[in-house]
Amino acid sequence: MTLLGRVRYGLLDRALERGLLPDPLLRSGSRWGARSRLRHEGRGGVEAQEQRLGALVETMRRGPIAESVGRANEQHYELPVEFFELFLGPRLKYSSGWWGPGVGDLAAAEEAMLALSCERAGIEDGMSVLDLGCGWGSMSLWICERYPRATVVAVSNSASQRAWIESVRDRRGFRDRLTVVTADVNSLAPTRRFDRVVSIEMFEHMRNWEALLARIAGWLEPGGQLFVHVFSHRRLAYEFAGTWAADRFFTAGRMPSHELLLRFQRDLEVRESWAVSGTHYARTLAAWLERLDAHSDRARAVLGSAVGERRAARALAGWRLFLLSTEQLWGWHNGEEWMVSHYLLAPR
Secondary structure, eight states: OOHHHHHHHHHHHHHHHTTOSOHHHHHHHHHHHHHHHHHHHHTTHHHHHHHHHHHHHHHTTSSOSBSOHHHHIIIIITSOHHHHHTTSOTTOOOSOOOOOTTOOSHHHHHHHHHHHHHHHHTOOTTOEEEEETOTTSHHHHHHHHHOTTOEEEEEESOHHHHHHHHHHHHHHTOTTTEEEEEOOTTTOOOSSOEEEEEEESOGGGBSOHHHHHHHHHHHEEEEEEEEEEEEEESSOOEEOTTSHHHHHTOTTOEEOBTTGGGGOOSSEEEEEEEEEOHHHHHHHHHHHHHHHHHTHHHHHHHHHHHHOHHHHHHHHHHHHHHHHHHHHHHTGGGGTSEEEEEEEEEEO
16 A cells, blocks of 8 residues: 555544544445446456456466465454454354345344355255355354254364354354364365365455365365355456555455456356345445444444554444445445355366
């Protein structure tokens, strides 16, 4: 980030900390940011867009599978789990819910998306499953509950997430069917193969998709498949670098386009794909923000224990802006720009 960018974002942090920016102004600014992003990524027309996409794909075929792994932990995963319990749903699903017909609250939206993902992944009882980038174990624990003969290996790069999942696993009696591993995906080397690999909102943090997919292909049993859930834009793929959100929450991350994964089919090919309206994520983010505001005093105290009392107010204000701004992004044009993409892949 440039010196000017650091100064601007520092001023933004201080204004947020002091409560100088009301929510209507933050929402307006977030919508301006969405328009600016679309103009910037769409500049030059389709020919220029295709050239930039080609350059991005070539970059994503080089280098490590993941960059700045430690920063992801610092920005999200090594904060106390109690902080996330204050605003996520009961299953601590840190990804989009599904707000279909009859779904009226966050808990139901979590359940609905977990059920939909398992259906699209083709998970059946008795299967062996690798949950790659498992978060707080929402998918792994769901599978253990709903498929009593299935076995799951859950992988996260966060030691605190592993400890939390193991505590829940042991209370629920899944110790013999759920193994939790702390690992950097760059060096992950499972000692067994799986009927299904599932990855929920992890690929956005990865750089070298080709190398990652090649490894996953080697982790699958004959007939095995990979299910991927990513947030996405319907036509534009781009790096997050140089923005406030990238610096605070998504270092080394990128926004995939809905068709980006189709550029990486050397080892695994896309058998099916689905587009999920951005309205589902916008409603999820709005629900998270509402819960965070309802528990703001406790959230500030928990953050204070992690980052220090002097920084707690700024940290909480930053999280509010993160949730508020991304709600505006995924709600843009009634969910027809930024969205969620699902894919089912199998070895060639």
